[in-house]
Amino acid sequence: MRRTALAIAFVSMLGVPAFAQQADIEAVNAKWIELFNKGDFAGVASLYTEDATAFPPGSPMAKGRAAIEAMWKKMAEQVSDPKITTLDVKSLGPSAAREIGTFSLKTKGASPRELSGKYLVVWEKIGSDWKLAADIWNDGK
Amino acid sequence: MRRTALAIAFVSMLGVPAFAQQADIEAVNAKWIELFNKGDFAGVASLYTEDATAFPPGSPMAKGRAAIEAMWKKMAEQVSDPKITTLDVKSLGPSAAREIGTFSLKTKGASPRELSGKYLVVWEKIGSDWKLAADIWNDGK
Numbered sequence: 001m002r003r004t005a006l007a008i009a010f011v012s013m014l015g016v017p018a019f020a021q022q023a024d025i026e027a028v029n030a031k032w033i034e035l036f037n038k039g040d041f042a043g044v045a046s047l048y049t050e051d052a053t054a055f056p057p058g059s060p061m062a063k064g065r066a067a068i069e070a071m072w073k074k075m076a077e078q079v080s081d082p083k084i085t086t087l088d089v090k091s092l093g094p095s096a097a098r099e100i101g102t103f104s105l106k107t108k109g110a111s112p113r114e115l116s117g118k119y120l121v122v123w124e125k126i127g128s129d130w131k132l133a134a135d136i137w138n139d140g141k
Numbered sequence: 142m143r144r145t146a147l148a149i150a151f152v153s154m155l156g157v158p159a160f161a162q163q164a165d166i167e168a169v170n171a172k173w174i175e176l177f178n179k180g181d182f183a184g185v186a187s188l189y190t191e192d193a194t195a196f197p198p199g200s201p202m203a204k205g206r207a208a209i210e211a212m213w214k215k216m217a218e219q220v221s222d223p224k225i226t227t228l229d230v231k232s233l234g235p236s237a238a239r240e241i242g243t244f245s246l247k248t249k250g251a252s253p254r255e256l257s258g259k260y261l262v263v264w265e266k267i268g269s270d271w272k273l274a275a276d277i278w279n280d281g282k
Contacts, residue, residue, distance in 0.1 A: 053241055055259050057198070057279040061241075093234030098263045098275055100194055100202075118196050120261060120277045122239045134239055136261045138198040138279040 020097035045069035055136035095125040161238035186210035196277035
């Protein structure tokens, strides 16, 4: 797709706002998984906006990076091996997008089970970085 | 707040894009509740964009108005008396916003219980109407 690459380069040169591409979002998600698997929950939290909200099922909302870091740290005591599949990214303007996807996790303990579900993320562009601004999921997919 | 009303009227006259106000969103939510309580699920579905996605816990995504109508119709066999509280509306541009809120429902049957939780909605402005474009919730608040 040489022509596409040239078109993208041309548009970039014009300084047209860079709307969210699925590849941008997937790159951050890959980093999210890498940091989670390393146990770097401060790193995971840094992928969220400073005032982001996460909505863990069965628990209150987690607001802000410190609460989100604590939430994922606690979650990692119960589950491992998260997988994320982005199904659709829709740009909502030059600095916002929404992502729909599915996930799976494995429970820890004597008889591990696979849990799966679906999620919605609102992304915001802060400087040149796409950050998770709202992150909610539930079971069933 | 006479001065505010005048300022809003003036801005409207200038044709500045009308960013989502919490009052706009709450008005649609009030309509949603009214239609749900009447059992008008086609009416409820009409408050969503044509390609909206809803994410019922424990079930697959419902995509598009027909699927969303069927989902709420089925849900109404199990629950009643939905209440919605908008906590925060953030504009994501002239034609998109995200809403964070909490809800409660009553289960039907011999020993009704109250269920409560939290939700995230992505709103899109279609013509002059704000419509739900993505609607997801889970338990715990």
